[in-house]
Amino acid sequence: MKELHLISFNYPYPPSYGGIIDVYYKIKALSDLGVKIHLHCFVDSIPETIDQEVKNITENVFFYKKKKNPLHYFSAVPFAAAIRTSEALFDNLMRIKAPVLFEGLQTACIIRKLKGYGCKLYLRFHNNETEYYKGLSFSEKNIFKKIIYRIESIKYAGYQKKLLKEFECVFCLSEKEFKEVDSYSKNAELTHIFHGNGSVKYLGKKGKYFLFHGDLSTSDNKRALDETILLFKNLPQHQLVVASDRTGDHLKKKIKSLANISLVPIETTQNLRLLFENAHANILLSYQNSGTKVKLFNALYNSRFVIINQNITDDHTLMGLCRFGSTPDEIYQQIIETATADYTENEMRSEVLEKNYSDDSKAKEMVTIIFKD
Known part of the structure; x- marks a missing residue:
């Protein structure tokens, strides 16, 4: 029996924006192949119910509240990662022996602790976060947010280098990121976005x-x-x-x-x-x-x-x-x-x-x- 822990940066339903679309349809595709998914989600507030669409493709669903303390902005760890830590997550991972797939570096603070327990660790590299936050800073008009994004970009530069070598494999979304990760840690695999589309829609010659x-x-x-x-x-x-x-x-x-x-x-x-x-x-x-x-x-x-x-x-x-x-x-x-x-x-x-x-x-x-x- 194949089982997999999947740690998501958010609850992956409805699949309505880029990263969460990839997470949801990845879980669905893996489930369709017979993999039992133990889903762990960091959320702002814990949902009262789990959507049937998620129940149908998972074995278990665990929720952890993101930390609210603004002092995490002053942590050496990127803010998005610092707010996604939980002792309960460690306990739940220990109860079921299975490989762990992290959805984005922001979910990976716990990996140093897991390394001592022989866990096989994998990363879905959603973005080069250093470049992503630099881009947000460049596009943002609000001066306060512009500064926050720039600091986050700087923090991720060191954070990525520390962590990327810790994984058995890093599944990259794009050619550019595949080449960057492979040149640095030699554990990259190019795996394009999971998007949920089955077949191309046949359409007429003109739209409106x-x-x-x-x-x-x-x-x-x-x-x-x-x-x-x-x-x-x-x-x-x-x-x-x-x-x-x-x-x-x-x-x-x-x-x-x-x-x-x-x-x-x-x-x-x-x-x-x-x-x-x-x-x-x-x-x-x-x-x-x-x-x-x-x-x-x-x-x-x-x-x-x-x-x-x-x-x-x-x-x-x-x-x-x-x-x-x-x-x-x-x-x-x-x-x-x-x-x-x-x-x-x-x-x-x-x-x-x-x-x-x-x-x-x-x-x-x-x-x-x-x-x-």
Whole structure:
């Protein structure tokens, strides 16, 4: 019997944003292969009930409250890691002998303690956290948050170097991070994002609008939307739909002032799928170089054209399925050209994505590595 402890930085349901999407669909894919998952979640508040979707794919679910003490900002350990520690976690890991998979370095404070007990430890490297927080600092407008993110970036630089060699294997999301980890600790494996998509949606040649979707509480997405709005301000003949459940008043006011831009809530996965199906093209921009974004897979599987900049993916195969622009002028030109183009890429996408990027194939690779003995 194959069993695995999986320590998540948050409760992985609903799978509504990048990192948690990867966690949830990874658990599902591993469970489908017969692996019994003992799920450990760090949360702000412990849920009253566990969703049936999570119960169906796990053997046990344990919750631990994240620490609230702001003095953790002054710890030498990154704040995101310092607030995710628990004696109860250690006790629960000791009760069931099984390998341990950490979801992100922020869940890995406990590994030094575990090393003395012969545990096999694995890491899902969601981001190069040093670069991730540096990017957040660069995009953030609030001066206090900008400083906090910069300090967190500096802390992670040392933290990553101390910990990466401690794992049997580090499962990286992107080519860039795979090369960085492999050059440093020689324990890297490239395992792309788990995204939950099974087959490519076959769609007609034309959609109705351009689509921008994302969590607009993050500084990177807010900056990306600001740039996109500027582009469509000069393209009044084309409609842009902005889909998000988290939008501040400032952005709402800006969108309301433009006749060709509308804001709609996502609310459910079904609603997002409908937005994808009716879109002619998707605008995906990022100013953080942190590997392939999960929203790219959702757009490629479920929608028509996808226009990206250089930070959405560093995977050349995926880039070949997209329209690319590295500057606002190039993105502008791609919008104009895509607006009149017929979408005829169903077969090509199906062949590439379903063969090389399925969740099942990634889960099989992980099982082979984790349970090789």
